[in-house]
Amino acid sequence: MNPGKDAARKDFVRVGIDIGGTFTDLVATDEKRGIWKIKVLTTSTDPSTGALDAVRGLLEKKGIDPRLVSVVIHATTLASNALLTGNIPKTALVTTSGFRDVLEIGRQNRPELYNLQVERLPPLVPRRYRFEVRERITYDGRILEPLDISQSTRVARRIRRLGIGTVAVSFLHSYANPKHEKKMGEIFRREHPGARLSLSSELLPEFREYERTSTTVVNACLQPLFAVYLKNLEKGLEQLGVRGPVFVMQSNSGTVLSRQASKEPARLIESGPVAGAVASKFYAGGSESIVSLDVGGTTSKAGVWSGRGFEVTNEYEVGGRLHGTRRVEGSGYPVKFPVVDLVEVGIGGGSIAWVDDALVLHVGPQSAGASPGPACYGKGGRLPTLTDASLVLGRLSPSFLLAGDLPLTPELAYAAVAELVAKRLRMDVIDGAVGVLRIALAKIVDALHAATVEKGLDPREMTLVAFGGAGPMFACEVAEQLEIEKIVVPPAAGLLSSLGLLLAEPLHDSVRTVLKDGEDVSPGELERIFGKMEGRAADLLHEEGVKQMDAKYQRLLDMRYQGQSYELPIPLLGRIVTRGVVRSAVRDFHLMHQAKYGYSQPGKPVEIVNVRSYCRGKAGTIARVVGTLTREDGLPKSRRVWFTDGHGIESLVLQRDTFRPGTRGKGPCVIEDYDSTLVIPPGARYVIDRNGSASIAI
Numbered sequence: 163m164n165p166g167k168d169a170a171r172k173d174f175v176r177v178g179i180d181i182g183g184t185f186t187d188l189v190a191t192d193e194k195r196g197i198w199k200i201k202v203l204t205t206s207t208d209p210s211t212g213a214l215d216a217v218r219g220l221l222e223k224k225g226i227d228p229r230l231v232s233v234v235i236h237a238t239t240l241a242s243n244a245l246l247t248g249n250i251p252k253t254a255l256v257t258t259s260g261f262r263d264v265l266e267i268g269r270q271n272r273p274e275l276y277n278l279q280v281e282r283l284p285p286l287v288p289r290r291y292r293f294e295v296r297e298r299i300t301y302d303g304r305i306l307e308p309l310d311i312s313q314s315t316r317v318a319r320r321i322r323r324l325g326i327g328t329v330a331v332s333f334l335h336s337y338a339n340p341k342h343e344k345k346m347g348e349i350f351r352r353e354h355p356g357a358r359l360s361l362s363s364e365l366l367p368e369f370r371e372y373e374r375t376s377t378t379v380v381n382a383c384l385q386p387l388f389a390v391y392l393k394n395l396e397k398g399l400e401q402l403g404v405r406g407p408v409f410v411m412q413s414n415s416g417t418v419l420s421r422q423a424s425k426e427p428a429r430l431i432e433s434g435p436v437a438g439a440v441a442s443k444f445y446a447g448g449s450e451s452i453v454s455l456d457v458g459g460t461t462s463k464a465g466v467w468s469g470r471g472f473e474v475t476n477e478y479e480v481g482g483r484l485h486g487t488r489r490v491e492g493s494g495y496p497v498k499f500p501v502v503d504l505v506e507v508g509i510g511g512g513s514i515a516w517v518d519d520a521l522v523l524h525v526g527p528q529s530a531g532a533s534p535g536p537a538c539y540g541k542g543g544r545l546p547t548l549t550d551a552s553l554v555l556g557r558l559s560p561s562f563l564l565a566g567d568l569p570l571t572p573e574l575a576y577a578a579v580a581e582l583v584a585k586r587l588r589m590d591v592i593d594g595a596v597g598v599l600r601i602a603l604a605k606i607v608d609a610l611h612a613a614t615v616e617k618g619l620d621p622r623e624m625t626l627v628a629f630g631g632a633g634p635m636f637a638c639e640v641a642e643q644l645e646i647e648k649i650v651v652p653p654a655a656g657l658l659s660s661l662g663l664l665l666a667e668p669l670h671d672s673v674r675t676v677l678k679d680g681e682d683v684s685p686g687e688l689e690r691i692f693g694k695m696e697g698r699a700a701d702l703l704h705e706e707g708v709k710q711m712d713a714k715y716q717r718l719l720d721m722r723y724q725g726q727s728y729e730l731p732i733p734l735l736g737r738i739v740t741r742g743v744v745r746s747a748v749r750d751f752h753l754m755h756q757a758k759y760g761y762s763q764p765g766k767p768v769e770i771v772n773v774r775s776y777c778r779g780k781a782g783t784i785a786r787v788v789g790t791l792t793r794e795d796g797l798p799k800s801r802r803v804w805f806t807d808g809h810g811i812e813s814l815v816l817q818r819d820t821f822r823p824g825t826r827g828k829g830p831c832v833i834e835d836y837d838s839t840l841v842i843p844p845g846a847r848y849v850i851d852r853n854g855s856a857s858i859a860i
Contacts, residue, residue: 174232177406178663179216180434181209181238183531184459184512185631187837188216189660190226198224199657201837206533209238210391214398221402228403235663236420237411237434240391241384241427245286245481245495250383254326255287256317256346257375258334259294264375273493283481286379286495291326293317295346301369301677303339314346318353328358330382332375337367337675358385365426366498368772369675376496377428380480384427392420409668409706411437413501415472416669416778419706429499431480434659436502439465439472441662442627445652445855449625453614455606455640456659457633459512460529462606463504464613466624473503473617500671505613509605511549511632512536515579515598517586523594525601537578538570546582548632550575551598554591555804557635557841559815562834596808603636603806607643614644621646629658634840638829639806641860642843653818653854656837668706668779670699673720673772680721680748680768689739691773692717699777708779719744720772721751723763729771730754744770803832805843818856825850 177190181204188200200219205212213236220226244250257264265285274280295314298307321329329350336343340363350357360382362374396408410423411433423430435456442454446467456463466473478501479494508527512535515525525548530536534543536550538560552558553575560570576591584594614621621644628637634651641649652658672695676683696715703713717739722729732751736743748768756762803813811830818835826849829842833856840856842848848858 175226175230176664177217177220177231177234177404178437178660179213179234179236180437180657180659180663181213181236181240182434182458182460182659183239183529184510184535185656186212186216187657187660188213188220189654189657189664190220190224190231191664192230197654198226199654199836200224201657203533203535206531209240210395210398213238213395214402217399217402217404221404229405231404231406233406233409234399234404235409235411235417235666236395237437237659237663238391238430239434240387241431241433242480244384244387245380245431250286251328251386252324252326253287253291253379253383254321254324254329255292255375255379255382256314256321256329256331257292257294258298259296261334261371261375262289262292262294264332264372265292265379268372271491273491283494286383287330291321291324293321297333297342299333299335299339299342301335301338303335305339305341309342309345311345311349314349315353318350321357322354327356328360328382328386329354330360330362330375330378332362332371332378334371335369336361336363337369337374340364340367358382358389360385365428367674368498369677370498373496373498377498380495380497381426381428385424388427388430389424392424396420411663411666412669413478413499414474414669414671414776415440415502415666417663417666417706418668418670418702422702428497431478431497432501432504435463435465435504435506437662437666438463438629438659439467439502439504439662440666441652441658442629443467443472444662444665445650445658445853446625446627447650447851447853447855447857449648451619451624452627453610453621453624453646455610455626455628455630455633455637457606457628457630457636458510459631460508460510460531461506462509462609462630462633463506464609465502465504466613466617466619468619473613474500475503476500505609507605507609509548509602509609510630511547511552513548513602515546515548515551515583515601517583521587523583523587523597523601525598525605536575538572538575539568540571540574544578546575546578546598548598548602550578551583551595551602552632552635554579554595555599556802556810556813557804557832558839559832559834563839592804592810593808596804596806600806603639603643606636606640610640610644625650627652629655629838631656631838634833634835634838636841638841638843638846638858638860641858647860649858649860651838651840651856651858653835654837655835655840668703668708670702670777672696672699672775672777675772676770678770679724680744680770683744683770685739685741685744688719688744688770688773692739692775695773695775696777699775703777703779706779712780714778714780716776716778718774718776719747719770720774721747721768721770723755724767724769729769730758731774801832803830803841805830811844821850821854821856823850823852823854 190198200216296310343363362378408420409417413432446452454465481494512529513526536547717734718731720729752762799815804810813830829846833840
């Protein structure tokens with residue numbers, strides 16, 4: 163099915179499905195601005211079950227004809243969960259003789275510098291499944307020792323006899339010359355045709371042996387899982403009558419067809435959180451400097467858009483530990499694909515409040531998840547959570563969440579907070595719940611501080627876009643602490659990651675290491691490399707239904723001063739690489755180095771390390787999703803709501819779907835939506851903009 167062809171039909175429906183730790187969210191829209199929202203509990207044992215339940219609810223409860231579903235765009239936590247739990251298939255690694263233990267040697271960056279007994283995560287491939295073959299290619303691509311065909315054949319046969327069905331191949335300096343890896347791939351296809359292969363020269367032709375090998379191994383471990391998962395999802399959709407293609411969100415903020423996602427699943431690790439960041443830019447009201455806050459059931463994530471785009475990192479580790487808001491460097495498995503740089507902290511609606519032996523109150527990082535969930539869910543949970551504390555403080559309605567499909571029991575929340583928080587701290591229940599709220603807010607503020615102030619950005623000059631099921635409930639109080647004056651809460655804020663899937667565009671990134679002096683490099687050689695990478699990306703975009711005229715290309719050179727260990731990405735000006743374009747990039751490098759590190763060395767030689775390309779498609783089916791009215795204005799209600807100062811105030815309770823663009827009001831009030839609750843403190847004012855977003859001034 164060609165998604166580009168079907169996009170021309172205005173009655174077609176696009177579906178976005180995001181699977182989180184607690185809830186699975188679905189948003190569907192058509193070109194007439196119709197919007198449908200479904201939110202169900204995540205099925206942890208098989209996430210695709212919850213996703214298909216949500217689609218079934220769309221088709222049956224909302225009356226959508228499955229034949230009108232033109233595309234399904236999906237985000238999932240399957241990759242990160244598999245690596246965190248160790249639930250991965252048996253995998254083999256084939257590498258150059260003498261480099262069998264690269265995965266264990268790693269880098270000097272120990273997660274605990276002064277702990278001599280520190281233990282890293284165990285390698286994803288145990289030593290008995292790591293195999294060496296004789297071959298050697300130099301850093302500049304010269305063949306020093308040919309690949310030993312006989313030994314390579316024996317290795318492939320042994321892996322087949324061991325019953326290992328997925329193989330990573332990472333040879334020394336294969337980024338400079340992939341000949342030996344390609345030959346190894348041919349041997350496997352002949353001797354072990356059923357094996358899934360990940361070749362580092364195809365996946366990530368970039369230098370740094372440990373990181374390239376780790377990325378290739380992570381990809382290989384995830385391949386069988388994603389192949390089966392996406393196949394089952396597509397099969398389930400077909401059984402429901404949905405025939406549209408399935409796209410999957412990548413960590414780089416773009417989408418990719420499911421068959422390509424099955425080949426390169428390491429690109430999908432942060433797919434859900436990144437989708438929310440994409441949507442936050444759409445709803446930011448034209449602001450060019452935003453910080454996004456996504457508070458879900460398990461974690462809170464903060465990201466930054468500043469002028470040119472999202473902050474992106476290539477120094478990402480999956481499965482690592484968090485120390486506060488910071489990932490502990492060296493504690494996870496490196497993945498060198500571009501990832502939108504999100505700061506994460508273990509605070510969400512399901513975060514458990516607990517008191518330690520020293521009578522100190524903590525919130526998180528442990529979470530009640532979807533099963534059994536917070537105590538107020540009535541599903542067997544007995545531990546107090548942030549959701550329970552919010553219900554005790556009147557910030558949540560017992561009967562309105564998910565339009566009443568998820569009723570909350572205040573008595574259970576009250577009992578949990580009273581018994582395990584207030585009683586232990588010798589205070590009343592309200593004070594205990596306020597304590598839980600304050601600690602949670604402090605941790606969320608830490609995440610935003612790390613995403614902005616610690617990177618040289620002033621949050622006071624930015625717009626805070628808050629979403630996730632719990633984000634709007636805490637946004638105003640978080641903004642007050644950071645002195646942020648403007649807050650935007652989009653429509654369907656609790657489903658914004660799913661909305662982001664509908665707003666994301668196909669995107670393919672490529673990289674290749676060149677290691678050339680900036681003065682001596684051949685512009686023609688760089689142009690040939692860019693042309694090859696962009697040609698491959700153009701073919702993928704064509705398969706995804708993107709017209710050639712709608713494809714956009716961005717070229718960058720990763721540059722550094724000679725002798726440095728890390729580089730800065732510098733965008734190129736102009737469509738063709740010339741000597742003048744390269745010299746302009748070198749000047750831009752000096753300026754960026756000065757801005758980032760406070761100094762530059764214009765007289766020192768500059769090295770071009772990597773050639774990098776981003777190819778983005780403008781999908782014709784992207785709809786502008788806005789809020790919609792479903793009910794007439796009702797009589798306002800009120801209830802007592804407690805804020806961080808410990809005072810309870812009688813506050814208006816309003817329904818979000820009764821608001822029209824231009825509606826104005828002020829706090830204190832609670833604005834309830836199908837998927838989230840917005841709490842506005844005294845003194846704050848709000849207005850509903852043309853996109854249906856609540857714009858709040860503190």
